[in-house]
């Protein structure tokens with residue numbers, strides 16, 4: 001069974017009187033363990049597609065399934081639970097909790113998804129912070145961190161709960177190439193060891209180089225879908 005399945009999924013935004021068709025009858029499947037990238041021009045529908053895949057939004061018509069769950073028929077609480085337990089989000093607006101430190105932001109995500117695991121919680125949080133290169137900065141609050149450092153807290157927060165799926169919108173946007181490589185290697189390692197599925201949206205050639213599947217979207221339709229070894 002595919003982890004994610006979209007069947008004729010369409011999304012039309014209503015802007016006052018005007019209808020904006022952002023996705024047009026998209027058929028797409030992702031198997032568990034895929035490492036893929038969605039790319040395409042600005043306004044082509046990448047964020048809209050990621051929002052549907054991540055159960056943040058429902059299609060106007062068509063079907064979206066996540067791990068067998070019908071997203072269209074799920075209520076708000078069911079969707080919130082699914083996102084909390086199974087999906088890690090790395091989006092542009094990092095949505096870090098301003099009053100919590102880097103450590104606490106990551107710990108909070110782990111605790112609400114998995115409950116408290118005592119000593120293991122600390123070990124897991126410190127381990128992932130070290131992997132994204134933030135182990136010296138764990139006591140800083142978001143307003144004491146640079147853009148790229150905040151982005152790395154968001155990455156650590158998404159990865160720490162070892163979700164089935166990680167959705168990342170331009171995950172390397174604010175990172176220098178050395179840090180970006182480190183982050184991508186960490187993700188690839190998780191992909192190999194835990195079969196975590198990754199879906200990126202990016203313009204960054206480096207992220208595209210790492211991807212094993214490249215999906216191009218143009219004007220709300222999938223225009224290319226290629227796998228490589």
Ligand SMILES: Nc1ncnc2c1ncn2[C@@H]1O[C@H](COP(=O)(O)OP(=O)(O)OP(=O)(O)O)[C@@H](O)[C@H]1O
Nearest residue numbers: 013014015020022041042043044045046047048049
């Ligand atoms: N909330 C909204 N209301 C109305 N129109 C919207 C809304 N969100 C997106 N759109 C429109 O839907 C289309 C697809 O937008 P989307 O954000 O998915 O594109 P994108 O490929 O992610 O673009 P970018 O690379 O610039 O982030 C665009 O025409 C956009 O203007």
